[in-house]
Amino acid sequence: MTRIYKNIVILSGAGISAESGLATFRSENGLWNHHRVEDVATVEGFMRNPEYVHEFYNEMRPELFEAQPNPAHFAITELQQNYPYEVSVITQNVDTLHEKAGNKNVYHIHGQINQIVCFHCGKVFETWGDVHSDDKCENCGARGFLKPNIVFFGENLLYMDKVDRLLKNCDLFISVGTSGVVYPAAGFVQIAKFSGAETCEINMEKTSNNSLFDRHIYGKAGTALPELVKQLLGKIS
Ligand code: OAD
Numbered sequence: 001m002t003r004i005y006k007n008i009v010i011l012s013g014a015g016i017s018a019e020s021g022l023a024t025f026r027s028e029n030g031l032w033n034h035h036r037v038e039d040v041a042t043v044e045g046f047m048r049n050p051e052y053v054h055e056f057y058n059e060m061r062p063e064l065f066e067a068q069p070n071p072a073h074f075a076i077t078e079l080q081q082n083y084p085y086e087v088s089v090i091t092q093n094v095d096t097l098h099e100k101a102g103n104k105n106v107y108h109i110h111g112q113i114n115q116i117v118c119f120h121c122g123k124v125f126e127t128w129g130d131v132h133s134d135d136k137c138e139n140c141g142a143r144g145f146l147k148p149n150i151v152f153f154g155e156n157l158l159y160m161d162k163v164d165r166l167l168k169n170c171d172l173f174i175s176v177g178t179s180g181v182v183y184p185a186a187g188f189v190q191i192a193k194f195s196g197a198e199t200c201e202i203n204m205e206k207t208s209n210n211s212l213f214d215r216h217i218y219g220k221a222g223t224a225l226p227e228l229v230k231q232l233l234g235k236i237s
Contacts (some may be wrong), residue, residue, distance in 0.1 A: 004235050005085060009170040011188055012091040012098070015177020015203060019222040020097055022063070026179055043154040046147060050133035052136045053083040057113065057148040058130040064095045064113045066164035072176065072221035075229040080104055083141035083231055088166050090159075092178060092185050094150055107159040107166075108183060111201040118142065124149055136233060137196075157184060174228070176202045177221045180209035189213065202228070 025031050039045045040056040050084040080087045080103065087104040089098055094113040098106045116131050117124045121140035136143045151157055167173070173192035182184045182204035191214045193199050203222045212218070216222045 005170075005172040005232075007085065007166070007170040008079070008083070008087045008172045008174065008232075009192065009197075010087070010089050010092060011173070011175045011185065011197065012089060013176070013178025013185075014093060015179075016072050016091075016221045016225075017070075017093055017095055017097055018177065019072065020067045020095075022067055022095060022097075024177075024179075026181070037153065041150070041152050045060065046152060050147075052149070054131050054133055061113055061128055063129070067095060067097060068210065069097040070222045071099035071104065072175075072225040073097050075226040077102040078226075079131070079229045079232060082236075084236060088170075090163055090185075090188065092182070105162055108156040109138050109151070109159055109163060111148070111150040111158060113148070116146050117149040117179075117185060118145050118157070119147055120145035126217050131193075160184075162187075163190070167197075168195045170195070170197045173199045174196045174202065175200070175213070176225060178203070178207070180207040200228070 005014055018024055021033050023029060035056065037139060046053045076089060089103050090107045090109060091098055092110045094111055096112060114126055114128050115124050116127055118137035118139060119152060120137060120142035123137065123139040125138065131146055134144055135146050137145055148152060167188055168191065170192050186209060187198050189209050193212055197211045200215040201207065202217045202221055204218065205219065217228065
């Protein structure tokens with residue numbers, strides 16, 4: 001990248017966490033190869049069998065609790081600490097590796113594994129423990145209304161007003177480790193590009209949004225992102 005940017009937005013997907021040992025969704029051994037999306041990640045699936053859905057996320061929680069950030073996450077911290085302008089992170093990931101690495105301004109548009117929401121009173125709680133379909137809400141006392149604070153297919157994304165502003169104001173949009181097939185996030189590059197941003201993609205392979213990126217870096221996020229951050233910081237020193 002050839003200049004100094006005033007508003008950098010980084011969009012991350014499961015690929016940024018792959019080198020931390022977490023499975024992506026659509027790879028050969030991906031989560032969606034072993035589970036039906038309709039059963040564990042849709043509103044209908046949750047209404048049909050909430051305990052099954054809770055079990056799925058209960059099983060996932062300990063692994064994500066233990067997981068540690070990798071050089072890609074730490075590179076973002078380095079950029080945020082040393083770049084004199086705004087750097088924001090929009091993540092589709094429900095893990096908390098961005099936070100564990102010290103990233104700031106992180107927007108979890110698909111929710112977080114360590115949160116549950118009561119869809120009776122709307123209160124969001126933090127927990128790394130198991131949740132069950134007949135648990136009681138600590139806030140309103142209603143039983144049977146707790147749902148993992150994960151955005152299921154058929155639900156609105158979180159923080160969309162803020163995200164829309166970030167995308168329309170950014171002058172550099174970097175997409176890391178996402179296949180670009182799940183909308184609306186897959187369309188963020190288009191919003192950023194049409195708003196005048198330069199666009200850059202880091203991925204192991206060609207993605208479906210390929211033509212919308214000005215620059216492609218094919219490689220592992222843990223190597224490519226620190227390298228890109230070095231280039232960005234090199235411009236300001
Ligand atoms: P995917 O599994 O669809 O895509 C992961 C992408 O990361 C692929 O393009 C891989 O090639 C790439 N990748 C793998 N390892 C990498 C590495 N070390 N460095 C760089 N890239 C690497 O995951 P997402 O695009 O994040 O939603 O999926 C989007 C959404 O689909 C998820 O947030 C999830 C799912 O349904 C919810 O659960 C709400």
